[in-house]
Amino acid sequence: MIKRTLGSLAVLTAVSFALIGCGDGGSKTADGAGAPAGGGNGKDLDVVSFSGGYGLDFFEKAAKEYQEKHPGVNIAVTGGPRSWEQLRPKFANGTPPGLTWPGWSMDYWALIYDNQVLPLDDALKTPAYDGKGTWGDTFEPTLLKLGQYQGKQYELPYHYNVLGWWYDPGVFAKHGWTVPKTFNELLVLSAKIKAAGMAPITYQGKYPAYMVQGFLFPWAASVGGIKVLDDAQSLKPGAWKDPAFLKAAQMIKQLADAGYFEDGANGLDHTESQMEFLQGKAAMIPCGTWLFSEMSKTMPAGAKMAYMLPPVADGGKGDPSAVQIGIEPWIVPTKGANHELAIDFFKYMTSLDKAKQFVEEKGTLMAIKGSDQAKLPEHLKEPARLFRESKTVYAIEYDQWYAKFGDEVKNAMTSLLNGSKTPEQFVQTCEDEAEKVRKDKSKPIHEMTR
Amino acid sequence: MFKWSGLSQNKKFVGFDNFKDLFHDNVFWMALLHNAEIFAIGGSIILILGLGVAHAMQGNGRFTRALRSVYLFPNIMSLVVVAVLWQFLYNPRMGLFNAVADLFGKQKHRLDILGTPGTALPGVIITFVWFAAGFYIMLFSAGIRQIPEEVVEASKLDGAEGFVRFKKITLPLLWSVGRIALVYLVINTLNVFALVFLMTTGGPDRKTEVMLTYLYEQAFVNSDYGAATALAVANFVIVMAVSGLILKLTKNDPTGATR
Numbered sequence: 265m266i267k268r269t270l271g272s273l274a275v276l277t278a279v280s281f282a283l284i285g286c287g288d289g290g291s292k293t294a295d296g297a298g299a300p301a302g303g304g305n306g307k308d309l310d311v312v313s314f315s316g317g318y319g320l321d322f323f324e325k326a327a328k329e330y331q332e333k334h335p336g337v338n339i340a341v342t343g344g345p346r347s348w349e350q351l352r353p354k355f356a357n358g359t360p361p362g363l364t365w366p367g368w369s370m371d372y373w374a375l376i377y378d379n380q381v382l383p384l385d386d387a388l389k390t391p392a393y394d395g396k397g398t399w400g401d402t403f404e405p406t407l408l409k410l411g412q413y414q415g416k417q418y419e420l421p422y423h424y425n426v427l428g429w430w431y432d433p434g435v436f437a438k439h440g441w442t443v444p445k446t447f448n449e450l451l452v453l454s455a456k457i458k459a460a461g462m463a464p465i466t467y468q469g470k471y472p473a474y475m476v477q478g479f480l481f482p483w484a485a486s487v488g489g490i491k492v493l494d495d496a497q498s499l500k501p502g503a504w505k506d507p508a509f510l511k512a513a514q515m516i517k518q519l520a521d522a523g524y525f526e527d528g529a530n531g532l533d534h535t536e537s538q539m540e541f542l543q544g545k546a547a548m549i550p551c552g553t554w555l556f557s558e559m560s561k562t563m564p565a566g567a568k569m570a571y572m573l574p575p576v577a578d579g580g581k582g583d584p585s586a587v588q589i590g591i592e593p594w595i596v597p598t599k600g601a602n603h604e605l606a607i608d609f610f611k612y613m614t615s616l617d618k619a620k621q622f623v624e625e626k627g628t629l630m631a632i633k634g635s636d637q638a639k640l641p642e643h644l645k646e647p648a649r650l651f652r653e654s655k656t657v658y659a660i661e662y663d664q665w666y667a668k669f670g671d672e673v674k675n676a677m678t679s680l681l682n683g684s685k686t687p688e689q690f691v692q693t694c695e696d697e698a699e700k701v702r703k704d705k706s707k708p709i710h711e712m713t714r
Numbered sequence: 715m716f717k718w719s720g721l722s723q724n725k726k727f728v729g730f731d732n733f734k735d736l737f738h739d740n741v742f743w744m745a746l747l748h749n750a751e752i753f754a755i756g757g758s759i760i761l762i763l764g765l766g767v768a769h770a771m772q773g774n775g776r777f778t779r780a781l782r783s784v785y786l787f788p789n790i791m792s793l794v795v796v797a798v799l800w801q802f803l804y805n806p807r808m809g810l811f812n813a814v815a816d817l818f819g820k821q822k823h824r825l826d827i828l829g830t831p832g833t834a835l836p837g838v839i840i841t842f843v844w845f846a847a848g849f850y851i852m853l854f855s856a857g858i859r860q861i862p863e864e865v866v867e868a869s870k871l872d873g874a875e876g877f878v879r880f881k882k883i884t885l886p887l888l889w890s891v892g893r894i895a896l897v898y899l900v901i902n903t904l905n906v907f908a909l910v911f912l913m914t915t916g917g918p919d920r921k922t923e924v925m926l927t928y929l930y931e932q933a934f935v936n937s938d939y940g941a942a943t944a945l946a947v948a949n950f951v952i953v954m955a956v957s958g959l960i961l962k963l964t965k966n967d968p969t970g971a972t973r
Contacts, residue, residue: 349934352720352721352934355721355722356720356721356722356723358722358723369934369935371719371721371935371936371937374719374721374937375719375721375722377719378719378721378722378724379722379724380721380722469829469918470829470914470915470917472917527806527823527824528806528807528812528823528824528825528826528829529806529829530806530826530829530830530918531804531805531806531826531827531828531829531830532805532806532807532829536805536807540807545807667935667936667937668931668932668935668936668938671931671935671936675917675918675919675920676919678917678918678919679831679918679919682829682830682831682918682919684831684919685919706717
């Protein structure tokens with residue numbers, strides 16, 4: 265009986281594999297032609313957006329406004345918190361939406377390598393929505409650059425995040441603490457915080473990307489200068505075990521050994537650790553400017569949050585004003601319908617008025633020049649100022665270019681924090697994994713330029 | 715057989731390269747080892763628990779009746795609920811285990827079961843056992859009920875009581891049920907996914923990575939559907955091979971009832 269069942273299962277599975285292998289996903293040709301490649305009736309636009317803390321309502325409202333200005337146009341806005349999962353089969357099938365913000369877990373670069381994303385260089389040369397200059401001129405150039413590949417503009421930034429650390433100014437004022445500017449000041453302050461019965465720093469242990477962004481990269485840049493990060497992200501041989509990365513790893517280890525990280529933080533997810541911070545159990549936490557919108561609904565009464573740059577390494581070569589940012593890109597899929605309409609609608613969404621509205625309604629910063637002149641919420645004033653005044657703006661891109669390598673660096677970070685890897689082993693692991701990517705000829709190597 | 719991102723119809727034929735890469739991939743072997751640990755440790759506990767509880771449930775006392783009404787409860791809960799529930803229990807800041815540990819005096823460090831390399835996999839195994847044991851108790855319980863009453867009575871007349879009767883009568887007569895249980899265990903432990911994914915996503919630093927969480931990562935995070943498919947095929951072959959081996963090794967029923 266069991267034999268017969270296993271036999272039937274084997275046959276069924278073999279047939280399933282064969283069917284999967286034979287399936288063409290609905291495409292008529294090898295490159296998926298047969299789907300509307302920029303065609304369409306010029307009137308219907310399908311927009312799929314990630315729906316996280318900012319929801320879909322702003323885009324729905326913008327669609328309604330655009331329809332009123334352009335009679336006959338129909339724009340359908342849909343999305344969800346895991347929009348990338350909805351989009352994968354659509355892209356594979358050759359039926360993607362006309363315009364999309366796929367969300368943070370979409371592999372944008374795989375889409376670009378597969379020619380699934382429309383280059384927008386020509387569109388950026390067209391007049392801006394309000395007619396002043398070109399559309400391209402309206403974007404912050406450092407943010408626009410992040411969406412380029414081989415000289416072409418594939419991704420367009422919409423809102424962006426500034427990454428750094430957060431503290432509660434009320435708690436700091438109550439104890440007479442001042443925000444530490446340097447690592448040595450951090451050590452002195454942490455001793456005082458610990459003596460007051462609070463954890464100096466907590467972090468989102470289950471998601472080590474936060475610690476790579478919040479500790480490793482800022483400190484490596486601070487110790488060795490921004491070129492160290494650029495070389496590491498460009499996978500230059502030896503860059504991941506540069507003395508600056510080793511020193512940054514040693515600084516992390518020093519804090520862990522001194523007991524300045526919250527006990528048990530390795531087992532906390534993002535909302536748990538952020539709640540620990542807001543409940544006053546920890547004094548500081550690394551995070552991006554999305555922190556407020558993510559936690560606003562559950563924020564304890566009286567809790568406040570203010571942004572601070574990660575304390576710089578004493579005697580480091582790096583620019584102390586360096587600011588880390590990340591963009592949330594939108595794309596126009598090559599096989600989506602009605603390219604012109606998609607571009608024009610996105611142009612409307614990125615007009616200065618709409619950008620300012622987004623800043624005020626959603627409490628985030630926008631990639632459109634001048635949008636920070638909107639009425640900024642309190643928690644955004646400092647990151648906006650720092651972004652404006654910084655001489656060095658950088659983004660972490662390597663984990664989007666090389667996802668598996670990104671996983672390995674994050675995993676190694678977990679091991680560094682829980683003590684199962686020394687700083688030396690940590691940087692060696694990162695370098696070994698970088699070497700694997702260099703040897704893998706199936707994906708292009710990106711060059712980080714400034 | 716293809717290099718494919720899963721995001722277009724662009725596929726590149728690469729022959730058996732995906733399988734070669736899989737064979738040389740340390741993460742795959744580490745994941746397979748974790749599956750094997752879940753099978754060996756979790757499976758052994760489940761079999762012992764299943765047999766023991768099923769045997770204990772044959773009576774008609776109050777405790778037995780109470781046990782009968784609850785033993786399957788974890789198994790009928792959604793796996794998502796089970797994972798979330800146990801995550802709360804394990805939580806280093808507010809979990810029950812930490813609260814219990816605190817009863818014995820203030821701990822120097824919080825118990826961080828899922829965040830500590832040495833305890834993360836045992837933590838997942840305990841949850842797996844809690845969730846899955848009910849099904850095997852039911853399986854063995856049904857098997858015990860199939861044992862003819864006259865055989866039990868005869869053994870009693872021969873003076874076989876307690877553990878002796880369990881060893882000499884119950885266990886041999888459960889041979890065919892045991893084979894089914896073992897095959898189910900192989901399938902369940904080598905295909906474990908949701909529990910691990912929801913509780914640890916394979917972390918910390920891959921210390922709880924299993925084959926299917928790695929498959930998910932390769933397909934949906936790394937956009938390497940070729941590698942993911944090779945892993946799926948390997949998983950299928952391993953499940954079939956281990957199941958076949960178990961059936962072969964357990965072919966000879968000591969009672970002569972199974973062929």
